[in-house]
Amino acid sequence: MGDHNSLTPIIEEEDRHVLALAAPRQIMKAVEERNCLTDALKKTLMDLESQLSAFVAIPHINSQELSEFEKRLKKAEEKFLHWESKELMIWDSGPVEASKYLKAIEEIHSLIENIQGLSADEYGKQKKELLFRANSVLQLAMSRLEEELIQILLRYKQCVDPGSMSFRLFGADQVVYDEYSFASIEEESSEVSSERNSNSNSNSNESEDYYVVDLVHPLAMPHLKSIANVMFASNYGDEFCQAFTNTRKEAFDDYLVVLGLQKFSIEDVHRMEWTSLNSEIKKWNWIMKIVVRLYLASEKCLCDKILGEFGSSGSFCFLETTMATMACLLNFGVAIAIGPRSPEKLFSFLDMYDVLANLRNNIDALFIEDAGCVIRNQFHEILKSLGNLAKTTFLDFGNVIASNTSAYPFSGGGIHPLTRYVMNYIKTVTDYGDTLNLLLKDQHMECSNPEIEFEDKKSISSSTLSPTSLHLLSITGILKSNLENRSKLYNDEALQHVFMMNNLHYMVQKIKNSKLELLFGDEWIRTQKSKVQQHVKDYVRATWGSAVSLLRDDIRVSHSLSKRSSKNRCKAFTTAFEEVYKTQTGWYVPDLELREDLQISTSQNVIPAYRNFVERVSVKFKISDNYMKYTVDDLEKHLLDLFEGSPKLLHNAFTCRK
Incomplete structure (x- = not known):
């Protein structure tokens, strides 16, 4: 009974079609019987029959197509619901399964195009319903592709050991300068100085080379490109970019963790002790170079490979992925540029400036599009600020x-x-x-x-x-x-x-x-x-002038010298010498060569005069060496104790006799 009722409308519809097609033929037959059928009228009636045939056939054909579309749609819904019920990722199931999935999406595309070709006037409601269902299936497929994209990116992500790269940042092993180091370090180790000089020379001629590596394993590239092609063809390009950049941002966070970068606010930087901050600056120099020349260059290449065919999407994804990382690095540069300065910080400022100056062309090339002007401009502003900071610090050193x-x-x-x-x-x-x-x-x-x-x-x-x-x-x-x-x-x-x-x-x-x-x-x-x-010379004069004068006879009065006056001179010289010895053994001449020169000059001035005095009084007044507190050899030996920085006292058992 139910089947009969469902067929009745179709039968009635077909009866109307038959009657409509019979009308031109009946007219033609009636006219022939009356001998009134002309060739022109006959042609008109035949055209009318042809047009009515075509017109009557349209509803019947559309009805069949609609039914076919609905069957295809139902089959597609079953397929995708079946895939959704599986826990295993599609691309993990092998290339055959992935190919089937992509082909099923192509079928949905084709079905949507066919449904859109239906007459909106005649089948508006059915068309709208079918389109809604088909787009729902497509949306379900696109959501699944987003998940597959994220899983592929995560599974095939590759970490790079920066130590294995063919470049090293200069300054990694430099001396950490503080306010005492320049005064306390006598000589910088030749290794450190040589390393800094060689690195400085290499940096001045540094090329703009990039160090491109595969941040995502090459095996994943065909999968990523196929997903990109399908999603962009389905007008889901924005969703692809969003999933891609979110996943790659997390990867960049991981890279920074591996590199040891800590995120500091400007206030944190300004509160740091200089030794700690200097260490962070050196680390920043190293990380900055690796991030720009290795990670940014490689990420740019990755985006171009996957999204190069989709206009500015590759540049957009690269910028979105790397902007947070660059903002973090540049924020540290800003903190240093606006922070306090002092002479010992100059070389760290110059190291930072040199690193940014050597990376300037790389940044300009990586962020060449208008969208990257924010990064470019901030980078150039920090470079300028660090340059001004270093220049001002250097010029102010004289005032310090x-x-x-x-x-x-x-x-x-x-x-x-x-x-x-x-x-x-x-x-x-x-x-x-x-x-x-x-x-x-x-x-x-x-x-x-x-x-x-x-x-x-x-x-x-x-x-x-x-x-x-x-x-x-x-x-x-x-x-x-x-x-x-x-x-x-x-x-x-x-x-x-x-x-x-x-x-x-x-x-x-x-x-x-x-x-x-x-x-x-x-x-x-x-x-x-x-x-x-x-x-x-001035030292010898100031120290020994008066003492040595006691040992020299005044020619005008030499004949009047007595034995007692000679002994008094001996005593006065001994007292003067002991005072000099007590005082100047505590004075310090650290350079051995200079100390020796000074001792020689002193000896040349004092010893001959003392020797002549001793010989003269010994002959003239028969005063033996026993009456002299110090012999010439004693005096010469004691002079060698001067300028060692440790005060000494003379202990001698002999005294001048009265």
């Missing part, structure tokens, strides 16, 4: 030296910590000469600092010097002026000369056999050596 004063003399007259600090500092500056010259190229500088002494100006032509050289010359002039002022804090004139000879000699030794020698030249070195020798 001039302001370093004290009301108390430096104990022992040795090499002042300020001298060590400044000379080790400027020696290190020469390793960054090219960078500083670049930063100072527009800086108006002349060798006209009032602190620069006349002989410095005379021995160096300022017109041939670089900006860095001019400023280093100014710094040494300020240092010498500072030392002169400090020497005047000593009440003992002799100690003033010991202090100056120690510090000037140290300056000369630091400049000799280093890059600084090319800057200051032989004339400058000879001048300073001459000044050292003058201080040696």
Whole structure:
């Protein structure tokens, strides 16, 4: 009964079709019977029959297609629901299953196109319902493809060991400079200095090479590209990009963890102790180079391979994936650029500047599109800020030296910590000469600092010097002026000369056999050596002048000398010598060569006079050696104890007889 009722509308519909088609034929038959059928009328009736046949057939054909579409759709729904019921990922089931899945999506596309071809006027409701169901199946398939995409990216993600790369960042093993290091480190190890110099030279000629590796295993590339093709063809490109970038962002977070990067706020950076911050700067330098030249370059290549056929989608995904990582790295650079400065931080500032300067072209190439201008602009702004910070820190160093004063003399007259600090500092500056010259190229500088002494100006032509050289010359002039002022804090004139000879000699030794020698030249070195020798002479005069005068006879009154006066002179000289010994054994001349020169000069001045005195009084007054507290050999030996920095007292059993 139910079957009969369901067939009735179809039968009635077919009866109407038959009647409609019979009408032109009946008209033609009636006209023929009346002998009124002309050729024109016959043609008109035949055309009408043909048109009615076509018109009557359309509903019947559409009805069949609609039924066929619904069958295909139902079959597709069953297929995709079957796949959804499986826990195993489709691409894990093998290439055959993945191919079937992609083919099923193609069938959905074809079905949607066929349904869209139906007449909206005649089958509006059925068409809308079928399209809704078909698009629902497509959406289900696209959601599944997103999951498959994420799983493939995660499964085939590859980590790279940065240590295996063919490049190393300079400065990784450099000395960590603090406010004491330049004064406390006598000589930098030759290995460290050599490494920094070689790295500095290699960086100045550094190419713009990228180190592209496979961040996703090559086996996964066909799968990723096929998923991309299907999703973009299905107008689900945005969903693909979203899933892709979210997954790759997580991968970049993992890379930074492997590299050891910690995320600091600007406040965190400014609160750090310098030793810790300096260590973080060196780590940042290393990570920055690896991220840009290795990870960013490789990610750009990955995006281009998968999405290169889809317009700007590849660039969009690359930017979205890497923006957070770059923001984290650049934020640290901002914190340093706006933070406090001090002289010992200069070289870390310059290291950061050099790293960014060497990466500038890489950044411009990686973020060349308009969308990447945010990264490019921030990168260039930080580079500029770090350059200004380094330049200002360097130029202000002279003021730091001039302001370093004290009301108390430096104990022992040795090499002042300020001298060590400044000379080790400027020696290190020469390793960054090219960078500083670049930063100072527009800086108006002349060798006209009032602190620069006349002989410095005379021995160096300022017109041939670089900006860095001019400023280093100014710094040494300020240092010498500072030392002169400090020497005047000593009440003992002799100690003033010991202090100056120690510090000037140290300056000369630091400049000799280093890059600084090319800057200051032989004339400058000879001048300073001459000044050292003058201080040696002035020391001998100030210390031994009056004592030695006791040993020499005044020709005008020599005939009137008596035995008693000779003994008094002997006693006075002995007292003077013992006082000098007690005091000047505590003075310190650290350089063995300089100490030996000073001892020789002293001996040449004192020993001959003492020997002549002893011989003279021994012959004239028959005073034997037993009456002399110190023999010539004793005196010569005791003079060798001077300037060792440890006060001593003389203990001798003999005394001058009355």
